[in-house]
Amino acid sequence: MIEIDKISKRYGQTTVIDAVSLAIPRGGVVGIVGPNGAGKSTLLSIMSRLTKTDAGRVSIDGLDVTKAPGRELARRLSVMRQENHVAARLTVQDLVAFGRFPHNRGRPTREDTEQVATAISFVGLEAMADRFLDQLSGGQRQRAFVAMTLAQDADYALFDEPLNNLDIHHAVSMMRLFRRMGDQPGKTVVIVLHDLNVAAAYADRIIVMQDGRMVGDGPPANVINRRLLSEVFRVEGDVIDIDGRRVVSVAR
Amino acid sequence: MPPDRARAIRRVTMIVTLLAVLSALAFMTVGVRGSWGFVLAHRGIRLAALVTVAYAIALSTVLFQTLTGNRILTPAVMGFDALFILLQTALVTTLGATATGALDPRLLFAAECLVMVGLSGLLFRLLFRGEGGNLPLVVLSGLLFGALFRSLSSFLQRIMDPNDFLVLQGRAFASFNVVDPTLIGVAALLALAATAIVLPRLSALDVLVLGRDRATGLGIDTTQLSATIFALVAVLVSASTTLVGPTTFFGLLVANLAYLMVPSARHADVLPVAIGLAVVTLVGGQMLLERVLGFGTALSIVIDFVGGVVFLFILFRTGRR
Numbered sequence A: 001m002i003e004i005d006k007i008s009k010r011y012g013q014t015t016v017i018d019a020v021s022l023a024i025p026r027g028g029v030v031g032i033v034g035p036n037g038a039g040k041s042t043l044l045s046i047m048s049r050l051t052k053t054d055a056g057r058v059s060i061d062g063l064d065v066t067k068a069p070g071r072e073l074a075r076r077l078s079v080m081r082q083e084n085h086v087a088a089r090l091t092v093q094d095l096v097a098f099g100r101f102p103h104n105r106g107r108p109t110r111e112d113t114e115q116v117a118t119a120i121s122f123v124g125l126e127a128m129a130d131r132f133l134d135q136l137s138g139g140q141r142q143r144a145f146v147a148m149t150l151a152q153d154a155d156y157a158l159f160d161e162p163l164n165n166l167d168i169h170h171a172v173s174m175m176r177l178f179r180r181m182g183d184q185p186g187k188t189v190v191i192v193l194h195d196l197n198v199a200a201a202y203a204d205r206i207i208v209m210q211d212g213r214m215v216g217d218g219p220p221a222n223v224i225n226r227r228l229l230s231e232v233f234r235v236e237g238d239v240i241d242i243d244g245r246r247v248v249s250v251a252r
Numbered sequence B: 001m002p003p004d005r006a007r008a009i010r011r012v013t014m015i016v017t018l019l020a021v022l023s024a025l026a027f028m029t030v031g032v033r034g035s036w037g038f039v040l041a042h043r044g045i046r047l048a049a050l051v052t053v054a055y056a057i058a059l060s061t062v063l064f065q066t067l068t069g070n071r072i073l074t075p076a077v078m079g080f081d082a083l084f085i086l087l088q089t090a091l092v093t094t095l096g097a098t099a100t101g102a103l104d105p106r107l108l109f110a111a112e113c114l115v116m117v118g119l120s121g122l123l124f125r126l127l128f129r130g131e132g133g134n135l136p137l138v139v140l141s142g143l144l145f146g147a148l149f150r151s152l153s154s155f156l157q158r159i160m161d162p163n164d165f166l167v168l169q170g171r172a173f174a175s176f177n178v179v180d181p182t183l184i185g186v187a188a189l190l191a192l193a194a195t196a197i198v199l200p201r202l203s204a205l206d207v208l209v210l211g212r213d214r215a216t217g218l219g220i221d222t223t224q225l226s227a228t229i230f231a232l233v234a235v236l237v238s239a240s241t242t243l244v245g246p247t248t249f250f251g252l253l254v255a256n257l258a259y260l261m262v263p264s265a266r267h268a269d270v271l272p273v274a275i276g277l278a279v280v281t282l283v284g285g286q287m288l289l290e291r292v293l294g295f296g297t298a299l300s301i302v303i304d305f306v307g308g309v310v311f312l313f314i315l316f317r318t319g320r321r
């Protein structure tokens, strides 16, 4: 269980996370949605100890993220951030292999090699495993970073906009992959998404962020509605049900 | 790793090692006149100093560049060696020649190393505060700091007592040609100790090339790792500077050549080649210029010229991206 207890974060005078409390139990797929600047990425990076809070605390399975040993946390929680740039010249294989570091401390076993190969095939990059990252397209690079996070094989996997740059085909297969992960016993996937239809189709639970606060939380059927569109995203539109799934259609 | 890449790495490492050994052999034997025993002993001391320096600079430069996540800045470009000279100068100025002369040079050196670790840590925190930092700004302030340290040293040297100056001259004006032999043993030991500390951390350093955040996400205590490695860099810079003085672009040159030649980002692959290249450049270069071409003092000029061109080249290339 990830427990977030009244966390706040300020940059100068502006509060970007305002006393957010949240519990994410093990299992399933959780989507986080909200307008640009709502604080989604900040929330994710506080959860994964990459950003310090000004108040409140976060614990993973009872471990305080600011105090627990890094290695211990890295085996429980993995995170893929929104911006994916690496200065060093690495191949896809090199990059994904780093995901195994919390388990092998840089001494890969046969099992590690297999996990890396599996992660690469999950994102469909087998043919490019030996390519350097700067020789990939934007979407391919994005998939390589997702594969690295998969290889880490943590109980809680957080992804910040993993569908960036992906075509429909790869977006769908990635969401199916996340869905399968979330269905495995004990595995939890938390994804920041912009596409409400994707969130509605794949998430068990959707959390809505706005101006640093959590303004919605629940299954897609309860969260995705016209009020969400008008009050949070400031667009007019319709939400219709197709085969029991919420579909958003925004007015032109 | 695909087998052809592993083979390429092995081949590069072997060639560079071979060249380094050949340079050392040539350095010892080319143009010996008169008593072999005397010449070998004399050259042996210089060789030991040059190899120690090459080792310390290559290691410290690569480590520093990993920590700061760029390939332009080196401890020398940032003025660390100038800081060390300033430290020595200030010490002689305040204590006076007689006091400094009476102290064990090793003790003095140890004290200087400690102060270096503290001061450079401070400088580092000042310049790299905040995530990633602003690279052009850091380059500029690094260069400015270097210039500041150098002018402060020469200012102190102008106003100091002539007797003090003579003592300082013996200690602070070493160069590739005139190595200071008293501290070779200490410097070599420090370099070995630094290696012993770095070795178990090599794979963690590999992860650091992904950036601080990703390394943290993978379970590395980046604050502690950076502090440790940074202290080592300060010690290595002190060791090399005390032997041969400042070496502005030398580290930059060999580190970037190594990145270019080794098709891998692993420190275990890059470091040996960087060190080998440093030995080839320093020992081989010194041998060629001194014994074959007969230009005694030119090596540091040649290295700084080539290194300076490389520096500009990388700077422009990074700027354009």
Ligand SMILES: Nc1ncnc2c1ncn2[C@@H]1O[C@H](COP(=O)(O)OP(=O)(O)OP(=O)(O)O)[C@@H](O)[C@H]1O
Residues within 6 Å of the ligand: A011, A016, A034, A035, A036, A037, A038, A039, A040, A041, A042, A043, A082
């Ligand atoms: N380092 C920083 N300094 C100052 N303000 C920051 C910093 N990082 C983020 N912010 C501000 O905090 C707010 C939340 O940012 P955050 O990145 O969490 O938004 P987000 O919900 O992920 O948005 P997006 O959908 O665009 O990714 C924004 O208003 C942003 O301008």
Ligand SMILES: [Mg+2]
Residues within 6 Å of the ligand: A040, A041, A042, A082, A160
């Ligand atoms: Mg974001």
